Amino acid sequence: MTAPVLEVEDLRVDLRTPRGTAHVVNGLSYTVGAGETVAVVGESGSGKSVSVLALLGLLPARTATVTGRALLDGEDLLTMSPERLRQVRGPGVGMVFQDPMTSLNPVLTVGRQLTEGLRAHGSLSKAAARARAVELLGEVGLPDPGRAVDRYPHELSGGMRQRVVIAIALSNSPSLLIADEATTALDVTVQAQILDLVEGLQTEHGTGVVWITHDLGVVAGIADRVLVMYGGRCVEDGTVDDVLERPVHPYTRGLLGALPDLATDDEADLATIPGTPPPPTDLPAGCVFWPRCPVRGDARCETEQPPLAVVAAGTGGLPHRAATWCAEGEAS
């Protein structure tokens, strides 16, 4: 493996809410290599989105406490000065958000929103920035980019808007791209086009990608590695083959079992395991999953948090890890 682009170590995020402190992310660690795609999966409320917003300092400073380390090309994002962080947003990390309907400013043209990012990080002239914007729009597959550059977001379809958002995220050739449910709001055909687009751009530029989703169909299609999140923790990680083919954690197995057919139903939702995730203000004492767990095969389930441990050598030289007391003999 090449040197990792992103190295997250023991990331913790607490949010102050009216109902008490919410422990949203509880000691998350992972790495993303150059050109590699890591999928972060989990139900809504598992802390996936917050964990990436925290990396870029996009959580409200008044209510959020972030600890741990997050090295981007060796530099810690969490301790950076605000000005340095601003410089990193864009050329260091590009981000694509879930809802293309709201993530663009409705009263500025597409071109304006693209050049703004370009000019914030370089000494491009207005004309040069505009030319580059047209080029980028062409790259993400917008038809007639020369005219699209002067359009307002509401004049474009959802898929086209998401392409614009991706163009903005990639405009400064970041070493890391974070996509937060980037295709969830789009219909299936558009979704496939966007996935192809990102994969193509990724091989071209060698960008590392963190792809957050609750859609296992997307994971199978795009990811090299998978990280399953539950209750703000990583409960299982490994290569796509290991995790999807030979899941160890009861939660992952529930997810996969809950998925009717990977090939046909891309929209399948994960929340079909009985019960709901624990509220982050009130996490269980033992294994985060035990209240919903169908196995509960160990005395420590209710009292002790299982560590993330290697359960198999894994394929592709990567260990397959899971945080559960119920792994032995259960792994298929």
Place this chain on the structure above:
Amino acid sequence: MSVLVFSLIHLVRGDPIRLALGTRFSQETYDALRERSGLDLPLVQQYVTWAGRAVTGDLGVSFRSGDTVTSLIAERLPATLTLAVAALLVALVIALPLGMLSALHPRSFVDRLATVVSQFGISVPDFWLSIMLILVFAGTLGVLPSGGYVALTEDPLGWLQRLVLPAVATGVVSGSVITRFVRSSMLEALGSDHVRTAQAKGVPTRQVLTWHVLRNALLPLVTVTGVQLAYLLSGVVVVEIVFSWPGLGQLAYQAVRDRDFPVLQGAVLLFALVFLVINLLVDLLYSRIDPRIARR
């Protein structure tokens, strides 16, 4: 709209001519005035005549002074316009900084102050505020005149001195409404997804605030400001009376007291018209500055 104005005015109890003339008058004078005002005709015909003339700018003749209503209104309109615009300026000068600051620092001292001030501003009767201002600035401090009006061309300083207190008294109320609006509109813009996108692409904070927060938050302000101007134009009635400001409000009030119906009718119609025109202008302006509407 004009039908409503007309029928409203004609739900009168009593005979306007009789009221206008007082107790001592001859039958001939009565009949002459009645005929001249067209009040001997059936109501529908009266309306058609009135509306037909109103379109051409002829609103009839005052029962009291015998002047044409149009000339009376034209004489008073500048004073009311001046006051309303000045009040709106006062309102915006208060509301914009206060609203923005409190949205940028929610729960801070400025925010609490703005909330308290605007809450009071909405609850204070403007005419009482006028009296209090007179009490303090004209009475105790004696720095400003307590009322009256001089033309700007005659005495610019005196004009300004007489404008300040009524403008503040009316502006504070509108300012409070606008402050609350600016605050909530800014907070909404601050929390929107596109602001996060702008931050995520590394745009400097100042630029995010101007282009992605302020610009979006202030667009709807155009509408609110227009509505406030319309309200100010009609809402200065009582303040005009307190400050003896010779505007339309005073004219309308005098017409009410005297039961001078052609004047009242004309004034109410004008206010309604101004209201409509301002709303129309606001819509037009809005469609020019908001691309979402402009391109439709």
Place this chain on the structure above:
Amino acid sequence: MTQLPTPGATPAAPPPSEPLPTAAPPRPRWRETLGLLARNPTAAVSAVVLVLIVLMAVFDETLAPDGPNDQDPSRQLQPPSWSHPFGTDEFGRDILSRVVLGAATSLRVGFLSVAFALVVGTLIGLLAGYYGRWVDDTLMRLMDVLFAFPAVLLAIAIVAIRGAGPANAILAIGIVYVPIFARVTRASVLGVREEVYVRASRSVGASDWRLITRHVLPNAAPPIIVQTSISLAFAVLAEAALSFLGLGPRRPNPSWGLMLADGRGFIDQAWWYTVFPGLAIVVTVLCFNLLGDGLRDVLDPRQRTLMAGGGR
């Protein structure tokens, strides 16, 4: 404030034999609402002050230290003192007593005019929202026209036409606020009309009346209650403006607006004459506004009611 009529005696539809999936909308839980309101200190204090003002208005004759119309030439225009905390007016009448009695006038006009607007406006909103089509179009166009008129001016015009006096002041202020209630109610009705439980009740043959009273009204109630509180604030203000112009209650009965109009003449000699009645107006209006805001936070988090100040 809005006791909802229950269709007690005339069950319109035979009760369905089995519990149908017509789960009623979450009723506003009154006890919980009160609890939440109590935790909002501003709203709670406002409510308490308002109760005191209402009590003051109800027991005005007993509470007022002096007869409000007791004239005493020996004590004309006296500044505040222990025997006359708010001072006296040009006839030597005790201003505190007159402020206490003024509360009765102001609140009576305020409550009655809002009650009028509430009943008429809610009815219009219900009809428009529930029956839709041309009923909706006709009624709401009419409301738009009425709403387009500047509030104060409309009230003045109505009083001017019908003659000065408390009854006409009530009617005038009431008419001005009808469109607001109509709009708020209509919006709530539209929101609830297509909900599953309403359609389900309709499919089992519930009558319009039953649907409106059992499902639509309870759901529309929260924004209407909030609007009532805010409208009371403006009704008190409007009453003061009308009486200030001499278009409300007649002398010598005290009314806050009237006192301000009289006191204006003595502004150089007696500041207390205008300050105290004005403060009474401000406190009352402020409390209604704050209570309205508090109620809105608790009852109507989606902010369906118009912004305060929308009617000015």
